[in-house]
Amino acid sequence: MTSRVIIEADGGSRGNPGPAGFGAVVRDASSGEVLAERRGGIGEATNNVAEYRGLIAGLRAALELGAEEAEIRLDSKLVVEQMSGRWRVKHPDLQPLASEATQLVFSFAAARFQWVARERNSHADRLANEAMDAQADGEEVGGSGRNADTPPEPAPTGGGSSSTSAVTSWSGAVGTPTRLLLLRHGQSALSVERRYSGRGDVALTDLGHRQAQAAAKRLASVEAVTDSAVVLTSPLSRARATAEAVVAATGGEPVVHEGLAETDFGAWEGLTFLEASERYPRLHTAWLGDPSVTPPGGESLNTVFERVNAALDGMLREHAGKTLVLVTHVTPIKAILRTALCVGPELFYRLHLDLASLSVAEFYPDGNASVRLVNDTSHLG
DSSP, rough: OEEEEEEEEEESSSSSEHHHHHHEEEEEETTOOEEEEEEEEHHHHHEHHHHHHHHHHHHHHHHHHSSSSSEEEEEEEHHHHHHHHOOOOOTTTTTHHHHHHHHHHHHHSEEEEEOOOGGGGHHHHHHHHHHHHHHTOOOOOOSSOOOSSSOOOOOOOSOOOOOOSSSOTTTTOOOEEEEEEEEOOOOOOHHHHHBBBSSOOOOOOOOHHHHHHHHHHHHHHHHHHHHHHHEEEEEEEEHHHHHHHHHHHHHHOOEOGGGGOOOOOOGTTHHHHHHHHHHHHHHHHHHHHHHTTTTTTOOHHHHHHHHHHHHHHHHHHTTTTSSEEEEEOHHHHHHHHHHHTOOHHHHHHOOOTTTOOEEEEEOTTTTTTEEEEEEEOGGOO
């Protein structure tokens, strides 16, 4: 295992599009020793597709070695600029590849891209040409991104580690995290008056719409969101309107997910904190410290936590390794962060989340998670 590596990757096509292949080399950053090589033929493709496939193969190989930091050297100016976030990925054939590569990059503690001249990338270039030659000679196309002669990877085992380099199930040990961008909806009339706002279907205020647009602009600056993220939203109007602003800026369509709805506050819906405490003094006081207590006709925080966790499990299975934008409410966001942090219900009472705030959590296929951002409102000015 080495913590710092250099990844050299290349790809080519004889015809553009034409018979294509890729090559990748992983070196120890200190000694320059070659730690891994990857090559593969990918059938008919363009140079750019082949270059991305080389990058992905190199990133996977480095992660299999346990690398934590990577310097990634490519002779493709296009791929370097796109992966560095300076150029948008516009071509539909490149978008899913760029998204996959971005998610792999997120798995490193640190990674940076560097353009190098072709003569400084000769090892990876040689592997790519060998892959194209092998493909022309009738060898099997290496469509998985591994060497054509690399034995199949073992299937993941529940709860243990494995050498697999792609997310195959929630119980796999090594793979790309699923990145959740957790966006609270913008201001509504009830939030202005600080009233319990659960299943009541209230609209955004004018300020709420502006907050949603500011958050959308922020998310549109994230490459993986701009081109390929899935946007899931609570069914409630204030969240759906916020999600519509997001997809207007990033593309796609919002998908309604019932599991992202806010807590059902029952008889407390529309009441202020003071009104609820005056009408239900003992129950309200108990609810403030006990997640099992249920508002009249509503949901307990324990119930919400279980509901959101069930939704989260489904998302992680269905969208493994992708970037998801979840447009939702205070309690569902707290529930997801609680799961990511592996802490108790005290988090519900101690964490503050502002309107239109952004939080980020990543969930890995081995059960680990990382919270990278909480309650960021820098986009609101």
